[in-house]
Amino acid sequence: MKFPHKYTLGQIATIISSEYVGDEDFPVLGMNEIHVVTPGDIVFVDHPKYYDKALNSAATVILINKKVECPEGKALLISDDPFRDFNKLTKYFKPFESASATVAPSAEIGEGTVLQPNVFVGNNVKIGKNCLIHANVSLYDNTVIGDNVTIHAGTVLGGDAFYYKKRPEGYDKLISGGRVVIKDNVDIGANCTIDKGVSGDTTIGKGTKLDNLIQVGHDTIIGENCLIASQTGIAGCVVIEDGVTIWGQAGFRSGIVVRTGTVVMGQAGITKSTKENTVYSGNPAMESREWLKELALLRRLPKLMEKLNS
Numbered sequence: 001m002k003f004p005h006k007y008t009l010g011q012i013a014t015i016i017s018s019e020y021v022g023d024e025d026f027p028v029l030g031m032n033e034i035h036v037v038t039p040g041d042i043v044f045v046d047h048p049k050y051y052d053k054a055l056n057s058a059a060t061v062i063l064i065n066k067k068v069e070c071p072e073g074k075a076l077l078i079s080d081d082p083f084r085d086f087n088k089l090t091k092y093f094k095p096f097e098s099a100s101a102t103v104a105p106s107a108e109i110g111e112g113t114v115l116q117p118n119v120f121v122g123n124n125v126k127i128g129k130n131c132l133i134h135a136n137v138s139l140y141d142n143t144v145i146g147d148n149v150t151i152h153a154g155t156v157l158g159g160d161a162f163y164y165k166k167r168p169e170g171y172d173k174l175i176s177g178g179r180v181v182i183k184d185n186v187d188i189g190a191n192c193t194i195d196k197g198v199s200g201d202t203t204i205g206k207g208t209k210l211d212n213l214i215q216v217g218h219d220t221i222i223g224e225n226c227l228i229a230s231q232t233g234i235a236g237c238v239v240i241e242d243g244v245t246i247w248g249q250a251g252f253r254s255g256i257v258v259r260t261g262t263v264v265m266g267q268a269g270i271t272k273s274t275k276e277n278t279v280y281s282g283n284p285a286m287e288s289r290e291w292l293k294e295l296a297l298l299r300r301l302p303k304l305m306e307k308l309n310s
Contacts, residue, residue: 001177001199002030003093009061009075012042015092016085021067022075028061031089033219035237035255036200042089044082083165087175090199094177097123097141110147122158128184140196146184152212154191157182161198161218161236174198176218183207183224189214195236205242217254229266251283 010024029040034050037043037059044063045054054062055071063077063085070076079085103109103121110129115121120138127133128147137151140158151157157180164171178197182188182204189212196202197219204210205224214228217236222228228246235254240246244258247266252258256270261277264270269283279288286294 001032001090001093003028009077012061012089013077016077016079016088018063018085019078020076021070021078022061026061026075030199031086031093032059032199033237034059036197036219042077042086044086046082083172083174087173090175090177094142099123099141104141116153134190140180142179142196143182144179145182146186146206148185149182149187151188152190152192155188155193157188157194158196159193161195163198163218163236178202178219180204186210189230192216211248223260 007028008024009020009022009026009028012028013020027040028042031042034043034054034057037057039058039060041059042061042063043054043057043059045051046065051068060074061077062074063079063082065079065082067078099122104123104125106123107121107125109127110131112130113127115133116135118136119133122139122141124141125139125143127145128149130147131145131149133151134153136154138156143158160176161174163174165174176196176198178199179201180194180196181201183206185207186204187209189210191212192210192214194202194216195218200219202216202219203221205222207224208222208226210228211230213231215233217234219236220234220238222240223242223244225242226240226244229248231249232246234252237255238252240258241260243260244262246264249267250264250270252270257273258270259274259276262274263279265279265281265288267283268280268285270280271284274280280286281288282291
C-alpha cells in the first residue's frame with residue numbers, strides 16, 4: 001500500500017504514538033508485508049526469529065517491538081505491539097467506507113459493461129470496457145477489473161485476508177488494506193472467492209480462466225493464460241507464473257512459487273515450489289512419473305508379501 005503522499009517518520013510515529021529511531025524527517029512512502037516491501041515502506045516484525053529478515057529487507061522503516069541497532073539508511077518505529085500498530089496505520093490510510101447504494105458513486109464502469117441484477121460494486125471500484133458481471137457478484141472496495149472480463153454469479157472479489165495473531169484472549173485479525181486486481185480477458189466462474197491483499201494486490205493475470213468454486217488467498221499473484229479447475233484452493237502469498245494448468249481439488253500452501261508451464265493434477269497437494277514445465281501428482285505432490293512408479297509398487301506389495309511369507 002502506497003500512501004497518497006510522502007509522510008515523515010515523525011508524522012507516522014505520532015499516528016501510532018510510538019518512539020522512533022532516525023531523522024524526524026525521514027521519508028515514509030507506504031506500508032507492506034515482508035514479501036512485497038519496496039524502499040520507503042514500513043514493515044512490521046514482532047518476533048526475534050524474524051528480526052534479521054525485516055531489518056535486511058527492502059523496507060526502509062521497521063516497526064519493531066525492541067530497540068535494536070538500526071541499519072544504515074533505515075529508521076525504526078518502536079512499539080510494544082507492532083501487529084496492533086500496523087492495524088492502526090491500515091485503518092488510518094484505508095478506513096472502511098460504507099456504501100449505501102448497490103453501485104457506489106465513486107465506482108467507474110467502462111463502456112459496454114453489463115451488470116446483471118443484484119451486483120454490488122463498492123467504493124472506488126474500477127471496471128473496464130465490455131465486461132459481463134453476472135447476478136449477485138460482490139466487488140468490494142478498491143477492486144480493479146480490466147477489459148473483456150466475465151465474472152459469474154455469486155463470486156466475491158475483495159474479501160479480507162485470513163490472517164490472525166493468537167493472543168491470550170483469542171485471535172486478533174490483521175486488517176486488510178490491499179486490493180484485488182483482475183487483468184484483461186479473464187473469466188471467473190461462479191461462487192469463487194478472491195481475497196484482497198493485506199497491504200498489496202491479489203492479482204489475476206491477463207487471459208487466465210478460473211472455473212467455479214475456487215479460493216484465492218491474499219496477496220497471491222496468478223500469471224497470464226493460466227487454467228484453473230473447480231475446487232482448487234490457493235493459500236495467501238503464492239506466486240503462480242504464466243501458462244500453469246491446475247486441475248480440480250488441488251491445494252497450495254502459502255509462500256511457494258508455481259513456475260511457468262507447471263501442470264498440477266487433480267487433488268495434488270503442492271507444498272513446495274515447482275520446476276518449470278513439469279507435471280505433479282499426489283499429496284504431498286511429486287513429479288507425476290515418480291508418483292506413478294510409487295503407486296505401481298504399492299499395488300504390487302500384497303503379492304510381494306505373499307511371496308516373502310510363502
